[in-house]
Amino acid sequence: MKRLLPILLATCAPLFAVERPNILLIFTDDHCEQALSAYDPSRITTPNMDRIANGGMRFNRAYVTNSICGPSRAVILTGKYSHLNGFVRNGNTFNGEQQTFPKLLQKAGYSTAMLGKWHLGSTPTGFDHYEVLLGQGPYYNPPMKFRQEDGTPATRKHTGYTTDIIIDLTLEWLKEKRDKDKPFMLMTQHKAPHRNWQPGPKYLNMFDNVE
DSSP states (O other): OOOBOOEEEEESSOTTTSSSOOEEEEEOSSBOGGGSTTTOTTSOOOHHHHHHHHHSBOOSSOOOSOOSHHHHHHHHHHSSOHHHHSOOSTTOOOOTTSOOHHHHHHHTTOEEEEEEOOOSSSOOOSOSEEEEESTTOOSBSOEEEEEOTTSOEEEEEOOSBHHHHHHHHHHHIIIIISOTTSOEEEEEEOOTTSTTOOOOGGGTTTTTTOO
């Protein structure tokens, strides 16, 4: 089965109308092409994500550099093939000392944040703020590593459904925690729908009568 990680890149300002647009990268896990109706409406309808695709940029000819979970993330961060960035398989540890696009944006005056699934074994670098799952992370009540005010990492446990928690952390950073005097780059990275496929409580019985 072909495994893709569809990514919609949304800017919160017209891309060519301002010198430094805000950047929001929404990353989901283990999606095939038919998971977004903007690409293929044959299985599911996703009107909110389609709205982002219609108002932003949609990649129709994007090729997978490495389709495995952790390595694909390392490729996106560095722009380098896996044998060059050093993260060739899950279980490796990402070398955060190497150049990444968040570091370049930091140098260009951006406020940067990483929220959700990291899965690279190391502590995120190049981000003014982060709160990430430990490893794959569970679907319920996840412990997460976060950046304290002094820059050191610590861990705290959240209560609730992981997808909802990541969204709440995203909105909190956008509305309250980011430096609003700077443009921002935010990576919101979800665990879902990676196995073992546990839905949120309100959806547990949603498809009981659907074949």
